[in-house]
Amino acid sequence: MSDSNKSHGRKTIHPTLVPRELMSDRPDLARAWMAQVITLFPEAFPGVLGLSLTGKALQDGKWQLKPVPLREFGEGKHRNVDDTPAGGGAGMVLRPDVMGRALEAARRHISPAAPIIYLSPRGRRFNQKFARHLARTPGVTLICGRFEGLDQRVLDHYGVTEVSMGDYVLTGGELAAQAMLDATVRLLPGVLGNADSIEEESFSNGLLEHPQYTRPATWEGREIPPVLMSGHHGKIEQWRRVQSEEITRERRPDLWDAHKAAKRGE
Template sequence: MTQTPPRSHGRKSIAATLQPRELITPTPDLVAAWKAQAITLFPEAFPGPLGLSLTGKALQDGLWQMDAVFLREFGEGRHRNVDDTPAGGGAGMVLRADVMGRALDHARRTMPAAAPILYLSPRGRRINQSLARDLAAGPGVTLICGRFEGLDQRVIDHYGITEVSLGDFVLTGGEIAAHALLDATVRLLPGVLGNAASIEEESFATGLLEHPQYTKPAEWNGHAIPPVLLSGNHGEIDRWRRAQSEALTRDRRPDLWAAHTEATKG
Protein backbone atom coordinates (compact mmCIF):
# COMPACT_ATOMS: atom_id res chain seq x y z
CA MET A 1 0.00 0.00 0.00
CA THR A 2 1.54 3.29 -1.07
CA GLN A 3 1.26 6.46 0.93
CA THR A 4 0.22 9.82 -0.49
CA PRO A 5 2.99 12.43 -0.13
CA PRO A 6 2.08 15.47 1.99
CA ARG A 7 0.03 18.09 0.21
CA SER A 8 1.71 21.44 -0.13
CA HIS A 9 -0.07 24.54 1.10
CA GLY A 10 0.86 28.10 1.95
CA ARG A 11 0.68 29.52 5.45
CA LYS A 12 -1.65 32.34 6.39
CA SER A 13 1.04 34.25 8.29
CA ILE A 14 4.55 34.15 9.69
CA ALA A 15 5.22 34.49 13.42
CA ALA A 16 8.57 34.98 15.16
CA THR A 17 9.97 31.79 16.69
CA LEU A 18 13.25 30.45 18.01
CA GLN A 19 12.55 27.06 16.44
CA PRO A 20 13.24 26.41 12.72
CA ARG A 21 10.16 25.85 10.59
CA GLU A 22 9.54 23.91 7.42
CA LEU A 23 8.45 26.08 4.52
CA ILE A 24 5.49 23.90 3.61
CA THR A 25 3.25 22.07 6.08
CA PRO A 26 -0.11 20.34 5.53
CA THR A 27 -2.86 22.87 6.26
CA PRO A 28 -6.49 23.33 5.21
CA ASP A 29 -7.22 25.18 1.98
CA LEU A 30 -6.76 28.93 2.36
CA VAL A 31 -10.00 30.61 1.36
CA ALA A 32 -8.60 33.81 -0.13
CA ALA A 33 -5.36 32.39 -1.55
CA TRP A 34 -4.59 31.99 -5.25
CA LYS A 35 -4.30 28.23 -5.69
CA ALA A 36 -1.96 26.19 -7.89
CA GLN A 37 -2.18 22.45 -8.44
CA ALA A 38 0.40 20.30 -10.22
CA ILE A 39 -0.50 16.75 -11.23
CA THR A 40 2.88 15.05 -11.38
CA LEU A 41 4.83 11.84 -10.98
CA PHE A 42 7.31 13.79 -8.87
CA PRO A 43 5.42 15.67 -6.14
CA GLU A 44 8.70 16.20 -4.30
CA ALA A 45 9.61 18.67 -7.08
CA PHE A 46 7.15 21.17 -5.57
CA PRO A 47 7.37 23.85 -4.39
CA GLY A 48 11.06 23.55 -5.35
CA PRO A 49 12.43 26.97 -6.35
CA LEU A 50 8.97 28.45 -5.82
CA GLY A 51 9.63 28.10 -2.10
CA LEU A 52 12.48 30.62 -2.31
CA SER A 53 12.72 34.40 -2.40
CA LEU A 54 9.55 36.43 -3.00
CA THR A 55 7.39 33.53 -4.17
CA GLY A 56 8.44 31.55 -1.10
CA LYS A 57 7.60 34.39 1.27
CA ALA A 58 4.24 34.84 -0.46
CA LEU A 59 3.63 31.10 0.00
CA GLN A 60 4.35 31.40 3.72
CA ASP A 61 2.15 34.49 3.98
CA GLY A 62 -0.79 32.65 2.41
CA LEU A 63 -1.01 34.86 -0.69
CA TRP A 64 -0.99 31.66 -2.73
CA GLN A 65 -0.82 27.93 -2.07
CA MET A 66 0.63 24.89 -3.83
CA ASP A 67 -0.90 21.43 -4.02
CA ALA A 68 1.13 18.63 -5.63
CA VAL A 69 -1.13 15.74 -6.72
CA PHE A 70 0.75 12.44 -6.97
CA LEU A 71 -0.36 10.81 -10.25
CA ARG A 72 0.93 7.36 -9.21
CA GLU A 73 -1.74 7.17 -6.48
CA PHE A 74 -4.38 6.90 -9.23
CA GLY A 75 -2.52 4.24 -11.23
CA GLU A 76 -3.73 0.80 -12.30
CA GLY A 77 -3.08 -2.48 -10.52
CA ARG A 78 -0.64 -3.51 -7.84
CA HIS A 79 2.19 -1.51 -9.42
CA ARG A 80 0.08 1.62 -9.92
CA ASN A 81 0.83 1.83 -13.64
CA VAL A 82 0.13 5.24 -15.17
CA ASP A 83 1.13 4.62 -18.80
CA ASP A 84 0.87 2.14 -21.65
CA THR A 85 2.07 1.64 -25.23
CA PRO A 86 0.76 4.00 -27.96
CA ALA A 87 -2.33 2.84 -29.87
CA GLY A 88 -1.26 2.09 -33.42
CA GLY A 89 2.30 1.33 -32.39
CA GLY A 90 5.36 3.49 -31.95
CA ALA A 91 8.14 4.22 -29.50
CA GLY A 92 7.73 5.19 -25.87
CA MET A 93 4.75 5.20 -23.54
CA VAL A 94 1.63 7.37 -23.18
CA LEU A 95 -0.09 8.54 -19.99
CA ARG A 96 -3.38 6.66 -19.66
CA ALA A 97 -6.73 8.43 -19.98
CA ASP A 98 -8.39 6.58 -17.09
CA VAL A 99 -5.51 7.26 -14.69
CA MET A 100 -5.27 10.97 -15.52
CA GLY A 101 -9.05 11.25 -15.44
CA ARG A 102 -9.17 9.96 -11.88
CA ALA A 103 -6.39 12.33 -10.83
CA LEU A 104 -8.14 15.31 -12.41
CA ASP A 105 -11.52 14.45 -10.89
CA HIS A 106 -9.87 14.25 -7.47
CA ALA A 107 -7.89 17.47 -7.91
CA ARG A 108 -10.71 19.57 -9.32
CA ARG A 109 -13.01 18.91 -6.35
CA THR A 110 -11.08 21.56 -4.43
CA MET A 111 -10.56 24.02 -7.30
CA PRO A 112 -12.88 26.83 -8.43
CA ALA A 113 -14.61 25.97 -11.69
CA ALA A 114 -13.14 29.10 -13.29
CA ALA A 115 -9.56 27.90 -12.74
CA PRO A 116 -8.25 26.54 -16.07
CA ILE A 117 -6.52 23.21 -16.64
CA LEU A 118 -3.22 23.56 -18.52
CA TYR A 119 -1.09 20.73 -19.87
CA LEU A 120 2.66 21.44 -20.19
CA SER A 121 3.39 20.11 -23.67
CA PRO A 122 5.96 20.88 -26.43
CA ARG A 123 3.13 21.32 -28.93
CA GLY A 124 1.26 23.88 -26.83
CA ARG A 125 0.80 27.61 -27.12
CA ARG A 126 3.91 29.54 -26.09
CA ILE A 127 3.85 30.74 -22.48
CA ASN A 128 4.11 34.53 -22.34
CA GLN A 129 3.47 37.50 -20.06
CA SER A 130 -0.10 37.81 -21.27
CA LEU A 131 -0.88 34.27 -20.11
CA ALA A 132 0.73 34.94 -16.72
CA ARG A 133 -1.39 38.09 -16.29
CA ASP A 134 -4.57 36.22 -17.20
CA LEU A 135 -3.81 33.46 -14.70
CA ALA A 136 -2.93 35.93 -11.94
CA ALA A 137 -6.29 37.65 -12.46
CA GLY A 138 -8.15 34.37 -11.87
CA PRO A 139 -8.60 32.07 -8.85
CA GLY A 140 -5.80 29.62 -9.70
CA VAL A 141 -4.73 26.89 -12.12
CA THR A 142 -4.39 23.12 -12.41
CA LEU A 143 -1.22 22.09 -14.23
CA ILE A 144 -0.58 18.66 -15.75
CA CYS A 145 3.13 17.86 -15.89
CA GLY A 146 3.58 15.68 -18.95
CA ARG A 147 5.92 12.69 -19.16
CA PHE A 148 6.92 10.05 -21.72
CA GLU A 149 5.42 10.51 -25.20
CA GLY A 150 2.51 12.56 -23.93
CA LEU A 151 -1.06 12.33 -22.65
CA ASP A 152 -3.97 10.42 -24.17
CA GLN A 153 -5.74 12.95 -26.41
CA ARG A 154 -9.15 11.93 -25.07
CA VAL A 155 -8.34 13.50 -21.71
CA ILE A 156 -7.40 16.79 -23.38
CA ASP A 157 -10.63 16.79 -25.38
CA HIS A 158 -12.92 15.68 -22.54
CA TYR A 159 -11.78 18.25 -19.98
CA GLY A 160 -11.19 21.11 -22.45
CA ILE A 161 -7.52 21.29 -21.48
CA THR A 162 -5.25 23.97 -22.98
CA GLU A 163 -1.74 22.91 -23.97
CA VAL A 164 1.07 25.36 -23.21
CA SER A 165 4.80 25.24 -23.90
CA LEU A 166 7.89 26.87 -22.40
CA GLY A 167 9.59 27.03 -25.80
CA ASP A 168 10.60 25.17 -28.94
CA PHE A 169 12.49 22.39 -27.20
CA VAL A 170 11.65 19.16 -25.39
CA LEU A 171 12.15 18.52 -21.67
CA THR A 172 12.00 15.17 -19.89
CA GLY A 173 8.87 16.32 -18.08
CA GLY A 174 6.62 19.29 -17.41
CA GLU A 175 7.78 20.07 -13.88
CA ILE A 176 10.42 22.65 -14.88
CA ALA A 177 7.97 24.36 -17.22
CA ALA A 178 5.38 24.38 -14.42
CA HIS A 179 7.86 26.11 -12.10
CA ALA A 180 8.53 28.78 -14.72
CA LEU A 181 4.86 29.44 -15.42
CA LEU A 182 3.95 29.60 -11.73
CA ASP A 183 6.87 31.93 -10.95
CA ALA A 184 5.82 34.28 -13.75
CA THR A 185 2.25 34.25 -12.45
CA VAL A 186 2.70 34.40 -8.68
CA ARG A 187 4.96 37.46 -8.84
CA LEU A 188 2.02 39.34 -10.40
CA LEU A 189 -0.34 38.60 -7.50
CA PRO A 190 -1.17 41.60 -5.30
CA GLY A 191 1.25 41.95 -2.39
CA VAL A 192 3.96 39.63 -3.73
CA LEU A 193 6.31 42.31 -5.07
CA GLY A 194 7.31 45.13 -2.76
CA ASN A 195 7.28 47.69 -5.58
CA ALA A 196 4.26 47.13 -7.83
CA ALA A 197 5.49 49.85 -10.21
CA SER A 198 8.35 47.59 -11.29
CA ILE A 199 5.82 45.29 -12.98
CA GLU A 200 4.66 48.15 -15.19
CA GLU A 201 8.20 48.98 -16.34
CA GLU A 202 9.66 45.51 -16.98
CA SER A 203 10.01 43.62 -20.25
CA PHE A 204 6.76 42.71 -22.06
CA ALA A 205 4.60 44.95 -19.86
CA THR A 206 4.13 47.37 -22.78
CA GLY A 207 4.93 44.92 -25.57
CA LEU A 208 8.58 46.00 -25.60
CA LEU A 209 11.76 44.69 -24.02
CA GLU A 210 12.98 46.58 -20.99
CA HIS A 211 15.56 49.36 -21.34
CA PRO A 212 19.10 48.91 -19.93
CA GLN A 213 19.55 49.42 -16.20
CA TYR A 214 22.47 51.04 -14.32
CA THR A 215 23.43 51.73 -10.72
CA LYS A 216 26.47 52.78 -8.64
CA PRO A 217 29.35 53.30 -9.15
CA ALA A 218 29.00 56.05 -11.74
CA GLU A 219 32.01 54.67 -13.60
CA TRP A 220 33.21 51.07 -13.66
CA ASN A 221 36.17 49.66 -15.64
CA GLY A 222 36.11 52.68 -17.92
CA HIS A 223 32.36 52.41 -18.56
CA ALA A 224 30.23 55.37 -17.43
CA ILE A 225 26.51 55.57 -16.77
CA PRO A 226 24.82 57.38 -19.69
CA PRO A 227 24.82 61.11 -18.73
CA VAL A 228 21.07 61.49 -19.36
CA LEU A 229 20.34 59.17 -16.41
CA LEU A 230 22.25 61.49 -14.09
CA SER A 231 20.73 64.69 -15.46
CA GLY A 232 17.66 64.79 -13.20
CA ASN A 233 15.52 65.63 -16.25
CA HIS A 234 12.80 63.00 -15.95
CA GLY A 235 11.24 63.85 -19.29
CA GLU A 236 14.54 63.25 -21.06
CA ILE A 237 15.13 60.07 -19.04
CA ASP A 238 11.73 58.70 -20.05
CA ARG A 239 12.38 59.48 -23.71
CA TRP A 240 15.83 57.84 -23.55
CA ARG A 241 14.45 54.71 -21.91
CA ARG A 242 11.65 54.46 -24.45
CA ALA A 243 14.10 54.79 -27.35
CA GLN A 244 16.33 52.13 -25.85
CA SER A 245 13.40 49.74 -25.38
CA GLU A 246 12.31 50.25 -28.97
CA ALA A 247 15.82 49.71 -30.33
CA LEU A 248 16.38 46.55 -28.29
CA THR A 249 13.01 45.10 -29.30
CA ARG A 250 13.53 45.92 -32.98
CA ASP A 251 16.99 44.30 -32.90
CA ARG A 252 16.41 41.25 -30.71
CA ARG A 253 12.72 40.43 -31.09
CA PRO A 254 11.40 41.44 -34.51
CA ASP A 255 8.25 39.41 -33.78
CA LEU A 256 7.46 41.59 -30.75
CA TRP A 257 8.34 44.74 -32.68
CA ALA A 258 5.99 43.81 -35.52
CA ALA A 259 3.16 43.16 -33.06
CA HIS A 260 3.90 46.42 -31.22
CA THR A 261 3.91 48.56 -34.37
CA GLU A 262 0.71 46.90 -35.57
CA ALA A 263 -0.99 47.59 -32.22
CA THR A 264 0.06 51.26 -32.25
CA LYS A 265 -1.16 51.99 -35.78
CA GLY A 266 -4.62 52.82 -34.56
Protein backbone atom coordinates in the same frame (compact mmCIF):
# COMPACT_ATOMS: atom_id res chain seq x y z
CA MET B 1 7.47 16.42 -23.19
CA SER B 2 8.71 12.95 -23.93
CA ASP B 3 10.78 10.19 -22.46
CA SER B 4 10.73 6.76 -24.04
CA ASN B 5 11.50 4.83 -20.85
CA LYS B 6 8.78 2.95 -19.03
CA SER B 7 7.70 4.22 -15.66
CA HIS B 8 8.24 0.94 -13.82
CA GLY B 9 11.22 0.56 -11.54
CA ARG B 10 12.42 4.18 -11.67
CA LYS B 11 14.81 5.33 -8.98
CA THR B 12 13.45 7.69 -6.38
CA ILE B 13 14.71 11.27 -6.68
CA HIS B 14 15.50 13.16 -3.48
CA PRO B 15 16.11 16.87 -4.12
CA THR B 16 18.26 18.54 -1.50
CA LEU B 17 16.32 21.80 -1.36
CA VAL B 18 12.60 21.20 -1.04
CA PRO B 19 10.97 23.25 1.75
CA ARG B 20 7.86 21.09 1.82
CA GLU B 21 6.70 22.67 5.08
CA LEU B 22 5.51 25.56 2.92
CA MET B 23 2.91 23.23 1.38
CA SER B 24 2.08 20.35 3.72
CA ASP B 25 -0.53 20.31 6.45
CA ARG B 26 -1.85 23.76 5.57
CA PRO B 27 -5.61 24.26 5.23
CA ASP B 28 -6.96 25.66 1.97
CA LEU B 29 -7.19 29.43 2.11
CA ALA B 30 -10.48 30.74 0.76
CA ARG B 31 -9.12 33.71 -1.17
CA ALA B 32 -5.58 32.58 -1.95
CA TRP B 33 -4.63 31.89 -5.56
CA MET B 34 -4.39 28.10 -5.88
CA ALA B 35 -1.88 26.16 -7.98
CA GLN B 36 -2.37 22.41 -8.32
CA VAL B 37 0.34 20.38 -10.06
CA ILE B 38 -0.40 16.82 -11.16
CA THR B 39 3.00 15.15 -11.36
CA LEU B 40 4.90 11.91 -11.01
CA PHE B 41 7.48 13.84 -8.97
CA PRO B 42 5.69 15.79 -6.22
CA GLU B 43 9.01 15.99 -4.36
CA ALA B 44 10.17 18.45 -7.04
CA PHE B 45 7.88 21.10 -5.55
CA PRO B 46 8.06 23.83 -4.46
CA GLY B 47 11.65 23.78 -5.71
CA VAL B 48 12.69 27.30 -6.71
CA LEU B 49 9.13 28.47 -6.02
CA GLY B 50 9.91 28.12 -2.32
CA LEU B 51 12.67 30.72 -2.58
CA SER B 52 12.79 34.50 -2.76
CA LEU B 53 9.56 36.45 -3.37
CA THR B 54 7.45 33.49 -4.50
CA GLY B 55 8.53 31.52 -1.43
CA LYS B 56 7.72 34.39 0.92
CA ALA B 57 4.33 34.85 -0.76
CA LEU B 58 3.71 31.12 -0.35
CA GLN B 59 4.61 31.30 3.33
CA ASP B 60 2.42 34.39 3.78
CA GLY B 61 -0.59 32.67 2.20
CA LYS B 62 -0.82 34.94 -0.84
CA TRP B 63 -0.97 31.77 -2.93
CA GLN B 64 -1.12 28.02 -2.34
CA LEU B 65 0.71 25.14 -3.99
CA LYS B 66 -0.73 21.62 -3.96
CA PRO B 67 1.24 18.87 -5.74
CA VAL B 68 -1.01 15.96 -6.74
CA PRO B 69 1.01 12.70 -6.87
CA LEU B 70 -0.12 10.93 -10.04
CA ARG B 71 1.33 7.60 -8.88
CA GLU B 72 -1.26 7.41 -6.09
CA PHE B 73 -3.95 7.02 -8.75
CA GLY B 74 -2.10 4.33 -10.69
CA GLU B 75 -3.35 0.88 -11.68
CA GLY B 76 -2.67 -2.34 -9.83
CA LYS B 77 -0.09 -3.35 -7.28
CA HIS B 78 2.67 -1.37 -8.99
CA ARG B 79 0.55 1.77 -9.47
CA ASN B 80 1.18 1.83 -13.21
CA VAL B 81 0.36 5.16 -14.84
CA ASP B 82 1.27 4.47 -18.47
CA ASP B 83 0.86 1.95 -21.28
CA THR B 84 2.04 1.37 -24.84
CA PRO B 85 0.70 3.71 -27.54
CA ALA B 86 -2.33 2.54 -29.51
CA GLY B 87 -1.26 1.81 -33.08
CA GLY B 88 2.31 1.07 -32.05
CA GLY B 89 5.36 3.23 -31.66
CA ALA B 90 8.14 3.94 -29.21
CA GLY B 91 7.71 4.97 -25.62
CA MET B 92 4.75 5.00 -23.28
CA VAL B 93 1.62 7.13 -22.93
CA LEU B 94 -0.05 8.31 -19.70
CA ARG B 95 -3.30 6.43 -19.21
CA PRO B 96 -6.61 8.32 -19.37
CA ASP B 97 -8.22 6.45 -16.47
CA VAL B 98 -5.29 7.23 -14.16
CA MET B 99 -5.14 10.91 -15.14
CA GLY B 100 -8.92 11.13 -14.95
CA ARG B 101 -8.93 9.95 -11.35
CA ALA B 102 -6.19 12.44 -10.45
CA LEU B 103 -8.07 15.30 -12.09
CA GLU B 104 -11.36 14.42 -10.42
CA ALA B 105 -9.68 14.37 -7.02
CA ALA B 106 -7.83 17.62 -7.62
CA ARG B 107 -10.75 19.57 -9.04
CA ARG B 108 -12.82 19.00 -5.92
CA HIS B 109 -10.48 21.41 -4.12
CA ILE B 110 -10.32 24.29 -6.60
CA SER B 111 -12.72 26.75 -8.18
CA PRO B 112 -14.43 25.46 -11.36
CA ALA B 113 -13.29 28.71 -12.99
CA ALA B 114 -9.63 27.72 -12.62
CA PRO B 115 -8.32 26.46 -15.97
CA ILE B 116 -6.70 23.08 -16.53
CA ILE B 117 -3.41 23.34 -18.42
CA TYR B 118 -1.28 20.59 -19.89
CA LEU B 119 2.39 21.52 -20.38
CA SER B 120 2.99 20.39 -23.94
CA PRO B 121 5.45 21.38 -26.73
CA ARG B 122 2.56 21.43 -29.19
CA GLY B 123 0.51 23.93 -27.16
CA ARG B 124 0.05 27.67 -27.56
CA ARG B 125 3.08 29.72 -26.58
CA PHE B 126 3.21 30.99 -23.00
CA ASN B 127 3.96 34.70 -22.71
CA GLN B 128 3.53 37.66 -20.36
CA LYS B 129 -0.02 38.27 -21.54
CA PHE B 130 -0.93 34.70 -20.66
CA ALA B 131 0.71 35.09 -17.23
CA ARG B 132 -1.39 38.20 -16.56
CA HIS B 133 -4.50 36.26 -17.58
CA LEU B 134 -3.67 33.40 -15.19
CA ALA B 135 -3.01 35.84 -12.34
CA ARG B 136 -6.60 37.08 -12.70
CA THR B 137 -8.09 33.59 -12.37
CA PRO B 138 -8.82 31.81 -9.04
CA GLY B 139 -5.91 29.46 -9.75
CA VAL B 140 -4.82 26.71 -12.11
CA THR B 141 -4.48 22.95 -12.37
CA LEU B 142 -1.28 22.03 -14.21
CA ILE B 143 -0.66 18.59 -15.72
CA CYS B 144 3.02 17.68 -16.05
CA GLY B 145 3.54 15.35 -18.99
CA ARG B 146 5.99 12.46 -19.09
CA PHE B 147 7.02 9.79 -21.57
CA GLU B 148 5.39 10.24 -25.01
CA GLY B 149 2.52 12.33 -23.68
CA LEU B 150 -1.03 12.05 -22.41
CA ASP B 151 -4.00 10.20 -23.90
CA GLN B 152 -5.87 12.71 -26.10
CA ARG B 153 -9.23 11.71 -24.62
CA VAL B 154 -8.31 13.38 -21.32
CA LEU B 155 -7.61 16.67 -23.09
CA ASP B 156 -10.89 16.48 -25.00
CA HIS B 157 -13.05 15.36 -22.06
CA TYR B 158 -11.89 18.02 -19.60
CA GLY B 159 -11.39 20.86 -22.09
CA VAL B 160 -7.69 21.05 -21.21
CA THR B 161 -5.61 23.90 -22.65
CA GLU B 162 -2.22 22.87 -24.00
CA VAL B 163 0.54 25.41 -23.35
CA SER B 164 4.18 25.40 -24.46
CA MET B 165 7.06 27.22 -22.81
CA GLY B 166 9.07 27.27 -26.04
CA ASP B 167 10.17 25.33 -29.10
CA TYR B 168 12.05 22.61 -27.30
CA VAL B 169 11.27 19.31 -25.56
CA LEU B 170 11.89 18.55 -21.88
CA THR B 171 11.84 15.16 -20.18
CA GLY B 172 8.77 16.28 -18.25
CA GLY B 173 6.57 19.23 -17.43
CA GLU B 174 7.83 19.97 -13.93
CA LEU B 175 10.40 22.61 -14.91
CA ALA B 176 7.90 24.21 -17.28
CA ALA B 177 5.28 24.25 -14.53
CA GLN B 178 7.65 26.00 -12.13
CA ALA B 179 8.54 28.61 -14.76
CA MET B 180 4.88 29.25 -15.54
CA LEU B 181 3.97 29.57 -11.86
CA ASP B 182 6.91 31.88 -11.14
CA ALA B 183 5.86 34.20 -13.99
CA THR B 184 2.27 34.21 -12.75
CA VAL B 185 2.67 34.37 -8.97
CA ARG B 186 4.88 37.46 -9.14
CA LEU B 187 1.93 39.28 -10.74
CA LEU B 188 -0.45 38.50 -7.87
CA PRO B 189 -1.37 41.48 -5.66
CA GLY B 190 1.15 42.12 -2.91
CA VAL B 191 3.81 39.65 -4.08
CA LEU B 192 6.33 42.08 -5.58
CA GLY B 193 5.37 44.96 -3.31
CA ASN B 194 6.20 47.55 -6.00
CA ALA B 195 3.64 47.73 -8.79
CA ASP B 196 5.83 50.16 -10.73
CA SER B 197 8.47 47.47 -11.30
CA ILE B 198 5.89 45.34 -13.12
CA GLU B 199 4.91 48.21 -15.39
CA GLU B 200 8.53 48.94 -16.38
CA GLU B 201 9.82 45.42 -17.05
CA SER B 202 10.14 43.59 -20.35
CA PHE B 203 6.93 42.75 -22.25
CA SER B 204 4.72 44.95 -20.03
CA ASN B 205 4.15 47.37 -22.92
CA GLY B 206 5.06 45.06 -25.77
CA LEU B 207 8.73 46.09 -25.71
CA LEU B 208 11.89 44.67 -24.17
CA GLU B 209 13.20 46.45 -21.11
CA HIS B 210 15.73 49.29 -21.33
CA PRO B 211 19.27 48.83 -19.90
CA GLN B 212 19.71 49.18 -16.14
CA TYR B 213 22.61 50.75 -14.22
CA THR B 214 23.61 51.30 -10.59
CA ARG B 215 26.64 52.42 -8.53
CA PRO B 216 29.56 52.80 -8.90
CA ALA B 217 29.24 55.59 -11.46
CA THR B 218 32.36 54.34 -13.27
CA TRP B 219 33.31 50.67 -13.57
CA GLU B 220 36.10 49.21 -15.70
CA GLY B 221 36.26 52.54 -17.56
CA ARG B 222 32.55 52.42 -18.39
CA GLU B 223 30.30 55.20 -17.11
CA ILE B 224 26.58 55.35 -16.41
CA PRO B 225 24.90 57.30 -19.26
CA PRO B 226 24.88 60.96 -18.14
CA VAL B 227 21.14 61.40 -18.74
CA LEU B 228 20.43 58.90 -15.92
CA MET B 229 22.44 61.09 -13.53
CA SER B 230 20.77 64.33 -14.64
CA GLY B 231 17.74 64.16 -12.37
CA HIS B 232 15.56 65.23 -15.32
CA HIS B 233 12.75 62.69 -15.17
CA GLY B 234 11.28 63.62 -18.53
CA LYS B 235 14.58 63.12 -20.34
CA ILE B 236 15.24 59.90 -18.43
CA GLU B 237 11.85 58.51 -19.46
CA GLN B 238 12.47 59.50 -23.09
CA TRP B 239 15.92 57.87 -23.07
CA ARG B 240 14.54 54.65 -21.62
CA ARG B 241 11.76 54.56 -24.20
CA VAL B 242 14.19 55.02 -27.08
CA GLN B 243 16.46 52.31 -25.68
CA SER B 244 13.55 49.87 -25.32
CA GLU B 245 12.46 50.50 -28.90
CA GLU B 246 15.96 50.06 -30.31
CA ILE B 247 16.63 46.86 -28.38
CA THR B 248 13.26 45.38 -29.34
CA ARG B 249 13.71 46.28 -33.02
CA GLU B 250 17.17 44.69 -33.13
CA ARG B 251 16.62 41.59 -31.00
CA ARG B 252 12.93 40.74 -31.41
CA PRO B 253 11.59 41.94 -34.77
CA ASP B 254 8.45 39.88 -34.15
CA LEU B 255 7.67 41.91 -31.02
CA TRP B 256 8.56 45.13 -32.79
CA ASP B 257 6.16 44.38 -35.65
CA ALA B 258 3.40 43.54 -33.16
CA HIS B 259 4.11 46.74 -31.24
CA LYS B 260 3.87 48.87 -34.38
CA ALA B 261 0.66 47.12 -35.40
CA ALA B 262 -0.86 47.79 -31.96
CA LYS B 263 0.01 51.47 -32.21
CA ARG B 264 -1.74 51.61 -35.59
CA GLY B 265 -4.79 49.96 -34.02
CA GLU B 266 -4.60 46.87 -36.20
